[in-house]
Amino acid sequence: MMKNSLRRTLAEMAAVTLAICSLTACGDNNTTSSSMSNKNSIHITPEAEDMSLKSLDDEKSSDKTEASTSSSVIDTTDMFSKRDLEQSPDLTDAVSLEVSDGKTLTVTExxxxxxxxxxxxxxxxxxxxxxxxxxxxxxxVDIENDDFPAIYAVSADKVFITSADGSANSLSVNGSFTADGDTNTDAVIYSKDDLVLNGTGSLTVNSAYGNGISAKDDLKITDGSYTVITAKDAFEANDSIAVCGGDFTIKTDKDGFHAENDEDSSLGYIYIAGGSFGITAASDGIQGTTYVQIDGGTFDITSSEGIEATYVQINGGDITISASDDGINASRKSDQCDVVVEFNGGNTTITMGQGDTDGVDANGSIYVNGGTINVTAQMSSFDYDVKAEFNGGTIIINGEEVSEIPESMFGEPMGGHGGMGGFGGGRGNGSEGFGTPPDGFTPPDGQSGNGFGGHRGNRGNFDKQS
Structure with a gap:
């Protein structure tokens, strides 16, 4: 018991340190830096643990106690430039342009x-x-097009789109997009190069058949108010998406934020340090190919899957997810990192729909080092294929705090292996079961099974087991 208490205490201290380092990532480009290391869970060496226990027994402090802490999986050094963060542009030498029907305004300098x-x-x-x-x-600005982007960046080093203070801007494409030669211009704002969104005004984007805002390199957002309604991805980038501020209202038939690079499996990551996000998505709220790292922000996500990547790291923020598939999912999308879901801080609340759903699902490992994770699930709260470690923080399942991470927990927190017999839920291997399911529960079809605790079993009907 003493060892478990010490392990959690050290893990919580490490998680707090990481969270503090991440708080000012938007305002200070050098606050959170690390290499993309796969050593992301907290591990305490036996020597350090033994020395710490001895110092506690002797009521002495030990300066030899060591704990390797989780590090940021994304290198955020110089993530945002000074100009990225300037919300009021220098208009001293600015050129004024006015849009008009059927015209193309071309900027070459x-x-x-x-x-x-x-x-x-x-x-x-x-x-x-x-x-x-x-x-x-x-x-x-108000631009309404039939079949081509309102803003089309063909070439530049970096393009800034700044919403002027107090302005209300609207860009929309109402039909299917027309290609520009070999370029599939499938977004209302389409950039072949780096794109930055900032400013203190508002921008509304409507895309009836395509994406909202697309950058074929990096997309960064540092402030502004955005309402984006799309048939495909609301915000999309090939290399990365980085957000440290802004207010977002998103309704999409695909993903809210999507980063994917088909040519380089080390890219396609998403980093969020701050902002307010209201996301309603038919598919994923936030999806990255490699990493999704959240250090801060307020999130209200209603989607099929809330957050998905090969490696998901939650260091801070207030995250609320209502999902019909998986709340947070780590699956193999890249060979550049381990398949992991890691919690180091923040408050994460996940409410799952009916069916074969998982609150936190990793086709690899789950590490809980800090923060509060509150899962309401009729089927499975946690599901993992490799291992799970509970080193610190708080886990609440269906209103009850637990002391360990269950595997494929079914409904109420009642045991992790074998459970209490089956009412046909098909999870675990009990001998006696209940013939009546809990109120509101609809089982998946399949063969009868035993138990509602422990590992996944066969899906079943509500047959009393004998």
Whole structure:
């Protein structure tokens, strides 16, 4: 008991340290740095544990006690540049442009451009030198197109789209997108290069048949208010998505945030340090190919799967997920990292729908080092294929705090292996069962099974076991 208490105490201290280091990631580019290491769970060496126990017994402190702590899985050093974080642009040498029906405004030089006006079938096209930084300041812009992006960045080093203070901007494409040669321009804002969204105004994006905002390199968002309604991904990038501020209202028939690179399996990651997110998604709320790391922010996600990646790391934030498949899911999408779900801090609340669903599902391992995880699930609260470690923090399942991570727990926290017999739920191997299911529970079809605790068994009907 003493060893378990010490292990959790040290793990909680490590998790708090990590959370503090992550709090100012948006404002200070050098606050959270690490390599993309796979050593992400907290491990305490036997020597350190023995020395710590001895010091406790002797009522003495030991300066030799060591614990290796979890590190950020994403290198956030210089994640956001000074200009990324400047919400009020320098307009000293800005050029003013006004949109008009059926016209293309082409920007070919680096600089700041203030865009205003209302138009139909108008595109702001950026074709600048590969070293050019182009900033579009949207000042009450309203563009409605039939089949082509409202903003199309063909070439530049980096494109900034800034919503001017107090402005309300709207961009929409109402039909299917028309390709530009070999380029499938499938988003209302489409950039072939790095894209930054900032400012203190608002931007509404509607895409009836495609994506909302797409960057084929990196997408960064540091502030602004965004309402995005799409048939496909709301925010999409090939290399990475990094967010440290902003207010987001998203309704999508696919994913809220999606990062995926088909050519480089080390890319396609998502980092979120702050912001307010209301996401309603038919598929995933947040999906990355390699990593999803959340250090802060407030999230209200209603989706099929809440958060999905090869490696999911939660270091902070207040996260509420209502899911019909898995709340948080780690599955093999990249060979660059282990398959892991890791909690080091924050408050995560997951409510699962009926059916064969898991609150936290890892096709690898689960590490709980800190934070509070509150899962309400009729089927399985936690499911993992390799191992699970509970080193610190708080886990609540169906309203009851537990002292260990169950495997494929069925409903109420009643045992992890074998359970209490079966009312046909098919999880565990008990001998006696209940013939009546709990109120509101609908079992999946299949063969009869035993138990509702412990490991997954066969799915079953509600037959009393004898």
């Amino acid at each position: 680096a600089g700041v451009y203030v865009i205003s006006g209302k138009a139909k079938n108008c595109t702001i096209k950026i074709e600048a030198d590969k070293e050019a930084k182009v900033q579009l300041v949207l000042d009450d």
